[in-house]
Amino acid sequence: MRQLGHVPQKWGPVLRKRTCTGKDRVGLGWRPELAAGIFEALDRIDVLEVVADNYLEANRAQRRGLNLMAQHAALQLHCIDLGLAGAEEVATARLDRVARLVDDVQPEGWSDHLAFVRAGGIEIGHLAAPPRTQESVESATRNLRKAARIVGSMPAMENIATLVEPPGSTLSEADWISHIIAATGCGLLLDVHNFYANAVNFGTEPLSFLDAIPLERVATLHIAGGRWITSPDGVKPYLLDDHLHAVTEPVYALLTEIAARAAQPLTVILERDGEYPAMPELLQELDRARAALAKGRAIARPERADAG
Amino acid sequence: MARLLTDRAFREEFLAAPQAVGAREGLSEDQCRAVMAMPPRDLHTAARSYAHKRQSKPRPASWMRRMFGR
Numbered sequence: 001m002r003q004l005g006h007v008p009q010k011w012g013p014v015l016r017k018r019t020c021t022g023k024d025r026v027g028l029g030w031r032p033e034l035a036a037g038i039f040e041a042l043d044r045i046d047v048l049e050v051v052a053d054n055y056l057e058a059n060r061a062q063r064r065g066l067n068l069m070a071q072h073a074a075l076q077l078h079c080i081d082l083g084l085a086g087a088e089e090v091a092t093a094r095l096d097r098v099a100r101l102v103d104d105v106q107p108e109g110w111s112d113h114l115a116f117v118r119a120g121g122i123e124i125g126h127l128a129a130p131p132r133t134q135e136s137v138e139s140a141t142r143n144l145r146k147a148a149r150i151v152g153s154m155p156a157m158e159n160i161a162t163l164v165e166p167p168g169s170t171l172s173e174a175d176w177i178s179h180i181i182a183a184t185g186c187g188l189l190l191d192v193h194n195f196y197a198n199a200v201n202f203g204t205e206p207l208s209f210l211d212a213i214p215l216e217r218v219a220t221l222h223i224a225g226g227r228w229i230t231s232p233d234g235v236k237p238y239l240l241d242d243h244l245h246a247v248t249e250p251v252y253a254l255l256t257e258i259a260a261r262a263a264q265p266l267t268v269i270l271e272r273d274g275e276y277p278a279m280p281e282l283l284q285e286l287d288r289a290r291a292a293l294a295k296g297r298a299i300a301r302p303e304r305a306d307a308g
Numbered sequence: 309m310a311r312l313l314t315d316r317a318f319r320e321e322f323l324a325a326p327q328a329v330g331a332r333e334g335l336s337e338d339q340c341r342a343v344m345a346m347p348p349r350d351l352h353t354a355a356r357s358y359a360h361k362r363q364s365k366p367r368p369a370s371w372m373r374r375m376f377g378r
Contacts, residue, residue, distance in 0.1 A: 125358060236349050
């Protein structure tokens with residue numbers, strides 16, 4: 001269990017509650033390793049995203065720390081282990097624990113992934129793409145409705161990166177996502193690096209993906225970096241979404257394109273999961289994301305999506 | 309699919325004899341064909357990535373940390 005860093009007394013005065021202002025916002029995924037830097041730079045971080053799974057079994061001190069943070073910063077909860085897009089029914093006990101955390105922390109919103117993480121008693125240990133079919137749309141819809149009923153609100157659902165096209169798919173990724181959104185009314189947490197990596201790895205056009213998804217259902221975006229790997233036989237290159245490297249130029253360019261197309265306010269979260277650079281470097285990435293959004297907003301797009 | 313991504317021996321067995329293993333595991337002909345259509349290179353690369361992610365996950369907290377938060 002990761003532990004929330006304690007908030008030293010000296011940071012108390014600089015913490016202040018941030019609320020949605022209707023403007024674009026840029027924030028950071030909360031990681032205990034970054035705690036000190038985050039608290040010192042809260043005036044440049046509009047929102048924090050916390051991995052919910054790290055707090056589902058938190059002790060009282062850890063919950064207290066999380067609640068303190070929620071009182072002073074706009075906070076979103078992000079789940080990684082529910083597997084709501086799996087074929088199997090999501091366990092009520094898992095959702096009960098998320099419900100208790102959401103009730104306790106009162107975040108702006110919560111989210112999960114359009115992925116499965118277990119099947120037939122096998123824990124995959126990470127996010128896997130299910131076959132994109134009408135059947136998986138229906139099972140995801142059942143799980144999302146159950147999640148909304150138990151937790152009290154519908155999660156935003158994130159598109160994932162995959163290195164293998166899910167077998168037996170009859171729908172494109174964009175159509176599959178659109179069907180689930182239409183069936184459930186959930187929001188789309190749009191991970192820019194994920195759809196960029198999928199486009200690169202499977203030879204498709206990232207802008208075509210943007211054309212085909214309901215962009216008006218996007219309120220929050222993820223950005224991250226990755227690295228090139230090769231297949232075990234050393235033949236084929238893949239872009240791996242590892243969250244261990246700086247955000248690259250194509251991701252900022254897509255961010256600009258999204259800001260140009262969307263009418264609604266957007267919140268961009270930078271995800272970094274290790275090999276942490278010094279805080280000024282992460283803040284520079286946030287500044288670049290802000291600049292990319294502003295550049296997009298300055299571009300007129302006749303096909304701009306209506307605010308959702 | 310979960311087993312293909314996590315069990316190396318099973319993955320190699322399937323790739324060597326997909327129809328026989330698919331039938332043994334209760335896959336329909338269509339399902340078997342769909343899985344066989346996956347490029348083995350993509351499957352091996354994804355499986356290696358999942359294995360790496362599982363290995364790099366932090367170990368469960370000790371009882372002392374759970375009890376005392378340290």
